[in-house]
Amino acid sequence: MKRAGPWLRVVAGSASFALPTILGIVILNFLFLQLLPGDAVDVLAMRSGSATVESISALRVQTGLDQPLSGQLAAYLSRLAHFDLGVSTQYHLPVADIIAARLPDTLLLVGGALGLAVVLGLLLGSVMASLAGRWIDRMLSGLLMLIYSTPGFWIGLMMILLFSVKLGLFPSAGSATIGTRLSGLAALYDKAAHLIMPMTALSLFYTAVYARLVRATMIDVLRQDFILAARAKGLHPVTLIRRHAIRNALIPVVTVAGIHLGNLLGGAVVVETVFGWPGMGRLAFDALLSRDFPVLLGVLLLSSILVVAVNALADVLLGWLDPRILTE
Template sequence: MHQFLRLSRVLARTLVHAVPTVIGIVILDFFLLRLAPGDAADVMAGESGAATEETMAALRSRFGLDLPVLDQLLAYLSNLAHFSLGYSPRYNMPVADLILQRLPSSLALMGIALGLALVIGVGLGVVMATQVGRWPDRVLSVLALLFYSVPSFWIGLMLIVLFSVHLGWLPSGGAGSIGTEATGLAALLDKARYMLLPALALSLFYVAIYARLTRAAMLEVRSQDFIRTARAKGLSPMAVTLRHALRNALLPVTTIAGVHLGGLMGGAVVVETVYSWPGLGRLAYEAVMSRDFTVLLGVLLLSSFLVILANILVDLLQAWLDPRIEAAP
């Protein structure tokens, strides 16, 4: 019961901070996007090859682009109050429907990428910490530095060259085999083949961060009194490492992982474009190119919600890992 009440206080504190954060993000993003030159009517007119002033005025009037900026902001906030993300001039459909079509693909890609980064990064960090100063630690440190330094789009292209062009093991892009009628496990395996390379390209940067962070945290924890007590009790080195040192070392890793969810969305813009993955990152890129700021605002708002949700989960996880963590008074 005490554990439940403590987790409830942590959840309440995070939710109180989340509401003004979301409102501030919406307003700031709205004004920043209005600083960009052009609008959706300009792009649509350019694609048509010709447009009169009357046609341009009709397009702007239809989508409310001719209103003053403050009126556009109030109209957008009114739509949000009615649980609407507006209407897309480019795709000629509600923004919410458009985002819902792309959301599952992005969540799957980001979830697998973050999972790979945490599992591989924490595993490498444990090896580096237990072999500190030896050749495994030095080799893995160099690899971590390499993954951290190389841009994700270059890694993505090199993975395509290696696994798709030279070896022919995995497809170079897309989200599934065209025309396939596979269902069940066969369909899942087909989807996994197309997802593996983009997820790996997106995760390698974070693998380097989590490996270095886990190594540093475990080396710091290893000198604490409770570790020496666990060893004095006769526990095996494996038990001391996994049950005591690693559990406490995971606190900074989980904090950074929550922050990185927003970075994953930013990296997904590049990776999804390289691999033609139909997710929110590619949708955001298309919205920027077409000046469809309503769609872009919807993607940014959803990204903010995902980051806040991740922070809530991280706060709850940390409160579970460390009973000393309490909500602020």
């Protein structure tokens, strides 16, 4: 029980912080969306081209947009309390069903991009730190700075031009081949072929950030007394980095990765649009253009929950990487 106590404090602290945070985000999202000009009824009327004043008034009553702002917020919070995200004004389907159809592809894209960025960042940062000041370090530093400075959508377009148009290695759009009914390994290979380019395009910016962070942290760690003592005992440099330096270098990476999840979800909007990836990013963008606030609020709510949950997981991982955190 004594050993479980610190971990329980970390989990309980994260949970007590998460609930009011999500509630505050829900209310702020709702209020900020009201600042946008127009609403779903205006968009529907503009698209139909023949809407009358009576039909517009009927639509406002049907969608609840005739109510004052406080009444709309109260109705929205009441639905959320019953786990009801509402009905899309554009698709006329439950928001939960629409998001459930897009969520797996978004989790696959964002999770894969974050994992790839962490792995490549650790690998490149370790190489740069162990060869600090040499030509490999300078070359990788220049390359990472170039990647860091290049817009993700341009990288995506260049990848499509090279790997899809010129070489024909990967499909240029979508998450699966249209018109095929694949299963097993064939379906897995097809999904991976569609995933590689958007996942890589989304991860490159964060790879550059993590690699530079790992390099700086690991150079500092390699100068510590316990590392110098282990090196004096004849411990192999690779073993030295793997057993001692990597664990310490992971601490700032895990901290920053939890914060970056929100940026990844935002960046997924551009990447999903470039590659035609059917995720929540494109769904949110389309909902914004059509003023489909129930769908947009649902996407924002789920994104907020994911960010809060990943940050709570990051707290647990930090406690595992550095047990001193649990005693603070």
